[in-house]
Amino acid sequence: MRKLLVKGGAPLRGEVRVSGAKNSAVALLPAAILAESPVTIEGLPDISDVGILADLLEEIGGTVAKEGRTVHIDPSNMVDMPLPNGKVKKLRASYYFMGAMLGRFNKAVIGLPGGCHLGPRPIDQHIKGFEALGAEVTNEQGAIYLRAKELRGARIYLDVVSVGATINIMLAAVRAKGKTVIENAAKEPEIIDVATLLTSMGAKIKGAGTDVIRIEGVQNLQGCLHTIIPDRIEAGTYTIMAAAQGDGMVIDNVIPQHLESLLAKLREMGVTIEENDEQLYVRPGKQLRSVDIKTLVYPGFATDLQQPFTSLLTQTQGTGVVTDTIYQARFKHVDELRRMNASIKVEGGSAIVTGPSKLQGAKVKATDLRAGAALVIAGLMADGITEITGVDHIERGYENITNKLIDLGADVWYEEMSEEEIEQFQNS
Numbered sequence: 001m002r003k004l005l006v007k008g009g010a011p012l013r014g015e016v017r018v019s020g021a022k023n024s025a026v027a028l029l030p031a032a033i034l035a036e037s038p039v040t041i042e043g044l045p046d047i048s049d050v051g052i053l054a055d056l057l058e059e060i061g062g063t064v065a066k067e068g069r070t071v072h073i074d075p076s077n078m079v080d081m082p083l084p085n086g087k088v089k090k091l092r093a094s095y096y097f098m099g100a101m102l103g104r105f106n107k108a109v110i111g112l113p114g115g116c117h118l119g120p121r122p123i124d125q126h127i128k129g130f131e132a133l134g135a136e137v138t139n140e141q142g143a144i145y146l147r148a149k150e151l152r153g154a155r156i157y158l159d160v161v162s163v164g165a166t167i168n169i170m171l172a173a174v175r176a177k178g179k180t181v182i183e184n185a186a187k188e189p190e191i192i193d194v195a196t197l198l199t200s201m202g203a204k205i206k207g208a209g210t211d212v213i214r215i216e217g218v219q220n221l222q223g224c225l226h227t228i229i230p231d232r233i234e235a236g237t238y239t240i241m242a243a244a245q246g247d248g249m250v251i252d253n254v255i256p257q258h259l260e261s262l263l264a265k266l267r268e269m270g271v272t273i274e275e276n277d278e279q280l281y282v283r284p285g286k287q288l289r290s291v292d293i294k295t296l297v298y299p300g301f302a303t304d305l306q307q308p309f310t311s312l313l314t315q316t317q318g319t320g321v322v323t324d325t326i327y328q329a330r331f332k333h334v335d336e337l338r339r340m341n342a343s344i345k346v347e348g349g350s351a352i353v354t355g356p357s358k359l360q361g362a363k364v365k366a367t368d369l370r371a372g373a374a375l376v377i378a379g380l381m382a383d384g385i386t387e388i389t390g391v392d393h394i395e396r397g398y399e400n401i402t403n404k405l406i407d408l409g410a411d412v413w414y415e416e417m418s419e420e421e422i423e424q425f426q427n428s
């Protein structure tokens, strides 16, 4: 088991290239199950979530061939094998096997998903959608059993705006008989990306990216070539890093519109950001001002950027209130930042951050993916060395983070943990 060490203080300069979007990749791979001929996806990020999903596609009989960032998936020999345990529990997005396998085989058995622990993460809206399409859904010993004689289009109103439920219902509905309407759908760019892949496969989808998605079911879907969108959360993380510890940084392979709410907040703080079609050039101000943020569904401020942003707020002048309306308990990073001398208190669904504080390197734990990103940013700004355990979480979503940081001038490296450290980590 490894830990990540960050020696703070080095200014970050130069260009960093953003990888393909994790939250698209994890839906695009299962979507390939719905095709009857090979699907090629270009630009996939090299992260552990993608590796696990590729293994799961092989477990059900698919052939997955990798050529750098391009993956060819041949779904023709896939079977409706149950996946109740094992790798499905290692990530959140294994739930997309439910919609995709239901759409192709009219049945699926999938273990309840894992993913980041951010407080309760129910999947009732996914199940409501599958049932509306005609599936019988039961939960038996931690696995979801889905069976349908045939799937029929339906009108589905989501009680909660959910990225996962919107995509999962799209996956199940594209081969259902008749018309499906998803109302109160999520509008995240990853939903448009998945709809683009499905449309290239022959699906009939209108309205992806708005809150009403209309799907006309088709009998068969064919393979196609698809290029993934850039990861707006990775891009946002490096943009926050550029504001925190940069000395002129270019973030390359970005769709700036996907980051509007973050960029607006950074500008409000005093950060200078120039945009062109695919790049951001970020120059921090001398003394940044604190701001309040409230996470909301897209295009509001992304909950996945809330934790990295909190680290930046420890360095700004005044008090900033971070309110997470999507995951009210997404504040496990706060205790760790406090160990580094940050002044933060959590009240209800908000963290109140008073800055600026001189951060000190410390031994800290990444409790989840974006908590890990928050600690890396804090470590880059701190005096001395920060030792971060729980790097598996970080590797779920950030491709090659150490090399990207080293290229920017950061002093970061991995070290093997001692047996004592592993024991302490496992018991903490």
Ligand SMILES: CC(=O)N[C@H]1[C@@H](OP(=O)(O)OP(=O)(O)OC[C@H]2O[C@@H](n3ccc(=O)[nH]c3=O)[C@H](O)[C@@H]2O)O[C@H](CO)[C@@H](O)[C@@H]1O
Pocket (backbone or CB within 6 Å): 023, 026, 092, 093, 120, 121, 122, 123, 124, 125, 126, 127, 160, 161, 162, 163, 164, 165, 186, 303, 304, 326, 327
């Ligand atoms: C793999 C993936 O794409 N993960 C992202 C996805 O997660 P995920 O798709 O799991 O998140 P959702 O958009 O579904 O969740 C949004 C909110 O709805 C609630 N909810 C969701 C489904 C449901 O059936 N019932 C219900 O009550 C959740 O508890 C949460 O409060 O969107 C989240 C919110 O932008 C991001 O943090 C995750 O990075």
Ligand SMILES: C=C(OP(=O)(O)O)C(=O)O
Pocket (backbone or CB within 6 Å): 022, 091, 092, 093, 114, 115, 116, 304, 369, 370, 397
């Ligand atoms: C919460 C996240 O991921 P997941 O839904 O895959 O756990 C995230 O990407 O920040």
